[in-house]
Amino acid sequence: MTLQAQPRDPGERRRRVITAAAIMLMLMAGAAVTAASTHSGPPRPVDLVRDSGLLLLALVIALRATTSFTLLKRNAELDDELSRATRAGAARAGYWALLIAIMAAFVASLFIELPLPQIAPLLLAVGAAGAGLRFAVLESRGG
């Protein structure tokens, strides 16, 4: 039995991690919206854990996809000119995704009741995951 080779290119590994994290964020946002629509009353411990995870994951994706912030040693290869241009593109995409999502939520709230705990996870996911997925698409340029 052979082990599957890990991608040697750190940029490729970063792209895969951000893509997976963005998909996970959207799934978590879906779970948060479902829970908020079916449960009323004070938040339960499970709600706090899920929402904390959602906030943390959104923050990590946004930081990794749009800034060079890192707690670890900076890898110059992952912070070159192309990466900075890619991050700028991802930040623009996240900004526009969030703006459009807020506009859509605002319009929808004129016709249906949209409580903040129900809509906030969606807005968060659209903004952060939008930036993360755009980063992954742009990062895939150049092979």
Added chain:
Amino acid sequence: MGGESGPERGRGVRLKDVRTAAGLTQLELAQRVGVSRKTINTVENGVFIPSTLLALKLAEALNVKVEELFFLS
């Protein structure tokens, strides 16, 4: 003079030809100028327009003038 820099003019990149003529791989050139191999690839394919600084570094690494790598067509 002013008409030469109109928006209809395209840009050309001769980086790949010069690099291969110098006998360098994308990775070797990337290491010389301190960027990733992917950056070199995207510049060669015209996907990414490098900054003036990177263009000068590329020209220096390949021992040519920057106009030989990038030009207006």
